[in-house]
Amino acid sequence: MADTIVNGKLAAALEAQSDRLLPCVHCGFCLPACPTYNRLGDENDSPRGRLHLMNAVVEGRLDPASDAFQTHIDRCLGCRACEPVCPSGVEYGALLEVARETANAARPLPRLTRALLTIMGSRPLRSVVFGGGRLLRTLGLARVLADRLPKSGRGGELRQALSMLEASRAGSIPPGPVAHGARGLPQREGSAVRVATLDGCVQAGLYSRVNRATERTLDANGYEVVSMRGQDCCGALHAHAGDLEGARRLAKRNIEAFERSGASTLAVNAAGCGATMTDYGTLFEDDAAWRERAERVAAAVSDVSEVLVQTGPRRGAMVECSVAYDHPCHLMHAQGVVEAPLSVLRAVPGVDVRVVEGADECCGGAGIYAMTHPDLGGEIGEDKVDAVRAQGADMACTPNAGCMMQIGSGLLRRGDDTGTVHPVEILDESYRRAGYYR
Ligand code: SF4
Numbered sequence: 001m002a003d004t005i006v007n008g009k010l011a012a013a014l015e016a017q018s019d020r021l022l023p024c025v026h027c028g029f030c031l032p033a034c035p036t037y038n039r040l041g042d043e044n045d046s047p048r049g050r051l052h053l054m055n056a057v058v059e060g061r062l063d064p065a066s067d068a069f070q071t072h073i074d075r076c077l078g079c080r081a082c083e084p085v086c087p088s089g090v091e092y093g094a095l096l097e098v099a100r101e102t103a104n105a106a107r108p109l110p111r112l113t114r115a116l117l118t119i120m121g122s123r124p125l126r127s128v129v130f131g132g133g134r135l136l137r138t139l140g141l142a143r144v145l146a147d148r149l150p151k152s153g154r155g156g157e158l159r160q161a162l163s164m165l166e167a168s169r170a171g172s173i174p175p176g177p178v179a180h181g182a183r184g185l186p187q188r189e190g191s192a193v194r195v196a197t198l199d200g201c202v203q204a205g206l207y208s209r210v211n212r213a214t215e216r217t218l219d220a221n222g223y224e225v226v227s228m229r230g231q232d233c234c235g236a237l238h239a240h241a242g243d244l245e246g247a248r249r250l251a252k253r254n255i256e257a258f259e260r261s262g263a264s265t266l267a268v269n270a271a272g273c274g275a276t277m278t279d280y281g282t283l284f285e286d287d288a289a290w291r292e293r294a295e296r297v298a299a300a301v302s303d304v305s306e307v308l309v310q311t312g313p314r315r316g317a318m319v320e321c322s323v324a325y326d327h328p329c330h331l332m333h334a335q336g337v338v339e340a341p342l343s344v345l346r347a348v349p350g351v352d353v354r355v356v357e358g359a360d361e362c363c364g365g366a367g368i369y370a371m372t373h374p375d376l377g378g379e380i381g382e383d384k385v386d387a388v389r390a391q392g393a394d395m396a397c398t399p400n401a402g403c404m405m406q407i408g409s410g411l412l413r414r415g416d417d418t419g420t421v422h423p424v425e426i427l428d429e430s431y432r433r434a435g436y437y438r
């Protein structure tokens with residue numbers, strides 16, 4: 001009896017989402033799009049199956065602490081490939097976050113997940129951990145240590161983390177001629193659109209070169225780039241893990257920071273962060289004090305590629321290379337952004353863009369999934385690496401830090417250290433060669 005009361009309270013958050021569960025007509029169109037269903041063949045590991053489990057909890061037929069609910073909700077990548085194919089418009093991503101919040105209240109999150117969320121949610125801890133990570137990367141120790149660890153169990157989790165760290169090194173853009181003589185950029189005419197940029201947690205810690213390339217290329221395209229003082233991690237990892245309070249705490253800092261910046265656009269260069277920030281309105285839908293502010297910020301968020309294509313982007317110098325491009329799930333499925341990053345790449349003279357076969361399927365990185373599920377995440381990742389290598393390109397290219405590390409670590413396991421690049425890095429190199437930055 002006591003258990004029933006407790007579980008009824010736990011299911012209350014999910015119950016409040018009944019309106020989001022009702023539109024599912026159980027047609028099953030989403031099943032072929034689901035990477036976990038395709039690999040495991042278990043209906044409980046499909047979107048429809050997971051929605052059934054959520055419904056069972058809401059109706060009191062299933063205990064949220066049960067292995068069935070915990071296991072199958074946990075195994076979801078959160079890739080949202082099931083959303084665009086759903087004829088009923090089921091908001092699966094929002095439901096998953098609340099289902100995980102319900103699951104976490106019934107059974108605490110694993111220690112590794114809790115530790116990662118604590119680190120990502122704290123500026124001082126991030127600076128220590130990423131500082132140490134950069135040192136290991138610079139000294140080449142991340143790779144050495146990863147090679148010595150076992151492939152499964154606790155060692156497997158650390159091994160995956162270290163190989164992802166190693167994979168965050170700069171990709172090797174083939175060298176090319178640089179224009180002689182200072183050229184610089186033409187003077188801006190009139191007042192420029194003011195754009196704030198998100199530094200992010202992993203990007204700031206391991207991909208500051210992508211952040212700088214983002215600022216330079218926006219500036220080169222006539223935008224006034226402003227800093228967003230007081231900004232923080234976007235909260236994506238917390239939201240995906242069901243720690244919605246943690247996500248709201250971080251989101252509030254970003255909402256305030258964006259309001260202070262006076263910018264009209266918030267450019268984001270990581271698909272996972274962009275997806276979460278465009279959903280800030282949903283995150284605060286029950287909070288009258290923050291809802292409108294959150295919705296305003298969500299409406300201002302754009303992937304950096306969308307901002308750049310509004311101006312062309314401006315052409316630079318030749319960067320002769322081929323790239324195997326993979327769509328991040330949180331750009332393609334969650335934000336519906338498909339063409340803009342390809343347009344950025346195609347705007348660079350000399351770049352041969354080859355879209356990876358099956359580019360609409362998750363790479364298995366999925367935030368911290370590759371670390372918390374090294375077996376299934378690893379299997380999905382291996383398929384992606386096969387598809388990337390089949391293109392025979394100079395480098396892999398994808399606009400999301402997590403995907404860059406997941407694909408890059410898979411390439412490293414095959415002895416391929418060409419690395420992964422973000423589209424803005426190639427545009428930035430093109431501008432550098434054109435002499436725009438002098
Ligand atoms: S496609 Fe949509 S409506 Fe059909 S089973 Fe999947 S979630 Fe339900």
Ligand code: SF4
Nearest residue numbers: 034076077079080082
């Ligand atoms: S989010 Fe991805 S893994 Fe999860 S149910 Fe949808 S398609 Fe499957």
